[in-house]
Amino acid sequence: MAKASLRDLDYKVLQQCMHCGMCLPTCPTYISSKLERHSPRGRIALMRAVADGRFEAGQDLAREMNYCLGCLACTTACPAGVDYGTMFETARAETEANHSSGGPMRRFYRWLVLEQIFLFPRRLRLVGWLLRTYQRTGLADWVRRLKLPYLLGRKIGDLEPQAPGMESPFSDGCIAEVEVPPAGIPVRGRVGLLSGCIQSLAFGSVNRATADVLLANGWEVVTPRLQSCCGSLHAHNGAPELARRAAKALMERFELDGLDAIITNAGGCGSHLKHYAGLFAEGDLATKARAWDAKVKDIHEFLVGTGFRKPRNLAAESESVRLTYHESCHLSHGQGIRNPPREILRALPGFQLVELPESDLCCGSAGIYNILQPEESQRLLERKTGRIAGTAAELVATANPGCHLQLARGLQQRDLPVQVVQPVVLLAEAYRREVSP
C-alpha cells in the first residue's frame, strides 16, 4: 500500500530489492540512457536512501521519479518480487506533497486537471463536448493556422494537436443502462461495464464493442451512467487522497452483489481498479474494496477465462490481413495479462497475427507522460513505430486508450498506413459479419 512518505513505508518493501540488475534490460529509460539513476534498481536505491535519511526527497528525487514511466516492466522482470509500484506511487506522493515536483504553474494545471475535471464526470463530459465541437466545426483548423495555441505558451502550442479526437456519440449515448443478450443466446450471468473517463469520450465505440461481445457471449451488461475516473491517474501522479475519492465514488455507482464481474477494457485503468483495497485503511470501505477487487476483470481475461465463442469463419474471408499486437504496459506488466488478447486476435477469421518484437516495451504514452516528458516519450514512440513498420502489418491492436492515441499519432508522423484498433472492436465486428456479411 502506498504511503504519504518513503519513511512511512514498510522498510521490507525497500529492502526487497537485492540490486541484482535483472530489471535493467527491460527498463525503457535505462535502455535509452544506460544510466543507473534511470533504472529501477537505481531509483529504488534513491528511495531507500531517502528512507535511511541519506538523501533528501527533494527536486532531484522528484525529477527522477517523474522521469520514470511507471510502466512496471521491471516488476515483470524481477525474480525477487519487488513491489516497485508501491514505492513509485509513494515517492511521487511525497515529492508532490512537499512541492518538489514543480512550480505554481504546474501545481495549477495539476489541480485543474486532477481535482477539478477528472473527479467530476459532468465537467469532464463538458470538456469533451467543447473539444468535440472545436474539432468538428473547423474551428481547430483556423486556430492552428493562426497559431493561437502558442499564445498560451510553447508547451500548449505543441500539445494542442495531441488532444484526443472526441467521438460522437459518447459512451453513455450509445449504451443503454441495462442491455440483455439477443434472443436465442442463453443468459450466463450479469456483469457491470466500466466505461472509463477518456475511453467513454474518445472511444465510445470501443465501449459499445465491449458490450456487444459480452452480449454475444450471453452476459447481461449493466453500465451505470456518469461514471467518474477510476483514480488511476491520481494514484500514479502522487495524489493518493484524490485517488481514494475517485475510487469511493466509482464503487458507489455499482450494485456489487448482483454482478458476476465488473469489466474494464482499458489496461491502464484495470491495473489500478484491481487494487482498490490498498487505498483504504481497515474498515467498511476496505471490505467493500476487497470484494470489488475480486470482481474486476479485464475484458480479455474475462472472455478467455469464461470461454468465449469463436466467430464463425465465412467463406468470403479466406484472404488474411496481417495484424500485430502491442501490449499495454498495465495490461501485461501491471496485470500479467499477455495471452488472452492474443487468443482473441488469433480467433478472428480473416486475420493473421504476427508477433511484434518488443511488444511489451512501453510506447511512451504512460498516462500523461507524453505531455510531461515529451522527448523521452517521442524516442520510445519512434522505436515502437519502427518495430511496427518491421512487421509489415496492416493493423496494430492494443487494449488501452493511451496506447491507442499514442500509436496513432506516431504512425501518422511516419506516414505509415497502419490502422490502430482494439481487440474487442475486431471481435465485435467479426460477430457482426456473421449476421450480415
Place this chain on the structure above:
Amino acid sequence: MTPALRALQDIVGPGGLLTDRVDLIPYSFDGTAELYQLPLAVALPSETAQVAACVRWARENGVTVVTRGSGTGLSGGSVPLPGCLVLCLARLDKILEVDPLNLTLRAQPGVITKEIDDEAARQGLFYPPDPGSMKISTIGGNVAENSGGLRGLKYGVTRDYVMALEVVLADGQIARLGNACVKDVAGYSLKDLFIGSEGTLGVITEVLLKLLPRPAARKTMLATFSSMRAAAEAISAIIAARIIPCTLEFIDQTTLQCVEDYTRIGLPTHAAAVLLIETDGHPAAVADEAARMEEIVRRHGADEVQVAADEAHGAKLAMARRQAFSALARVRPTTILEDVTVPRSRLAEMVGFVSETAQRHNLQIATFGHMGDGNLHPTFLTNERDLEEMRRVHHALSEIVDKTIALGGTVTGEHGVGLAKKDYLKRQFDDASYGLLRCVKRALDPGNLLNPGKIFDLEPA
C-alpha cells in the same frame, strides 16, 4: 566542481561525468549484499582513448579507479572505494566484428553477454559461457571475473573463450595481448593474467572471443528426487557412465518454490531436490545421451523425469534456473550467496555439510548450483538489519569455507573474491602463492590505484 574534476569532464565530454549525489547513489553497489560505498565520481567513457586518459588522470591526481560494467557482480568486485573514480564501461557497447573464417568475435567490453551469443547465433555460431546474469552482465565484467555459468561442465568458463584482449595498463599505456591464433606460445600468456583479475591489474577495453559451431540439437529434462543425497548420487552415476552433459544443475526445494512463485511454469515443488539436465550436440548423440541419462536417474531413485517438449520449453526451464538467486530474495530481506566449489567426488559430502551447518546455527540456507562441476551456491536467507543473526551467518559461512578447503575445494568457483571473500582467500592460499599475488600486483600497478584492496591487501594487515 574542482579543477581536477573539470579536467576529467573535458576528457569524457558532456554527459560523461557524474558527480551529483542523485547520480552517485545508484552506483554505490553491485549485485552483492551488504556492501555500499559512494564514489567520488563516475566517468562514462565512450572510447578506448578516453579510458586511457581517465587512468592517466587518476594517476596524476592520486585517485583510485574501480572499473565496472552493469554492476551485477556477486563478490563486491565493482563496489566503489572511498574517494574513488568509478569507470563505467557501459557505453563501450559495440560488437566490432564476427569472423566466420576464424570463428571469432571482437567486441567492446560493455556489450551484454547475451547479445554476444545472439550475434553468434545469427551466423550459426555459439558463445557457450552463460552466467546466470547473462541478460544484463557485460562481457568485460565476465572476463574480469572469469565468469562461469550453467554450461561449465562441458564447455568450460569465460577464460576458455578469450583469445585476445586490449588492456589499458595502470600507467595509461594500451597493450594488445594475444591474437586470433589457436596456437600461440609467444612469451608469457599475459592475457591470462588479466582474465579474472577483477579490475586490479588493468582496464579491459576490447575482447576477442572464440566461437564454436552452434549445437544442432538440445534436449532438456527435469528429474525429481525425494532426497538431496539421491540426486547427488545420480550425478556421480552419470559422470561414471562417461557422459558429459552440457548442464547438470541441482535445485533444492526452497529454491524451487521461489523460482516457481516467480515463473509459474509448473515446476515440481513437492520434490526435495531437482536436477536440471541438458545435453546438446549432434541429434543422434543427444538422443542417445538423453535416453541413457533418463535410465540412470530413474535407476538412482528419480521419482519423475520430465523431458522438455521442445527447445522453447527447455529454454524456459534453463531460464527459470538462471533466476534462482534473485528469486530467493522473496523469502527474507537479505540474500547472501556463496560460491564454494569442491572436486565433484566430494559433492554429496559438501551438500550434507551445508545443511548440517544451517541446522547447527539455526539458519535458513537454500542450495542450488552446478552439480556437474562441483560448484555450489549455498544461499543464506537472512536480514542484514538483524545483527545477532548476521553474526551467526558469518560463523556458518566461515565453517563452510573451512570444510571446502579441507575437501580440496576453492572458496569461489565463478563469482570472484572481490571484497566478500577476501578473508577466505588467505586460508586457501599458502604463503608462497599469496605472496605471488602481491608480487604481480606490485609489478603491474606500482601505485596501487586499480581497484586496490580487492581480492587481497597489498600490505599485510
